[in-house]
Amino acid sequence: MLQVPQETERLARLVADRTGRSAEDVVRIAIEREAITFGVLDKPKHRMTAEEMLAFGDRIEAMPVLDPRSPQEIMDDLNAV
Structure with missing residues (x-):
C-alpha cells in the first residue's frame, strides 16, 4: 500500500467531493491518465453510443x-x- 502525503489526500478528497467519486477512484483515474500520456497504458477503446x-x-x-x-x-x- 502506498503512503501519500496529507496534502495529496486532501486534494483527492476535494476532487472526490466535487465529482461524486471516491478518493480512491480520483487517484486511480489520475494515475491512469498519466499512464496513457506516457505510453505505459494503452488508451481504452471508446464504444460509440x-x-x-x-x-x-x-x-x-x-x-x-x-x-x-x-x-x-x-x-x-x-x-x-
Whole structure:
C-alpha cells in the first residue's frame, strides 16, 4: 500500500467531493491518465453510443454526393472490372 502525503489526500478528497467519486477512484483515474500520456497504458477503446452513431450518420448524410450514379450502376461497374 502506498503512503501519500496529507496534502495529496486532501486534494483527492476535494476532487472526490466535487465529482461524486471516491478518493480512491480520483487517484486511480489520475494515475491512469498519466499512464496513457506516457505510453505505459494503452488508451481504452471508446464504444460509440446510439446518439453518437446517429450523429455520425447525420454528418455522412449531409456530405455532398460525389458520384451521380445509382448504387446499382456503381456495383455493375465494379463487377465489370
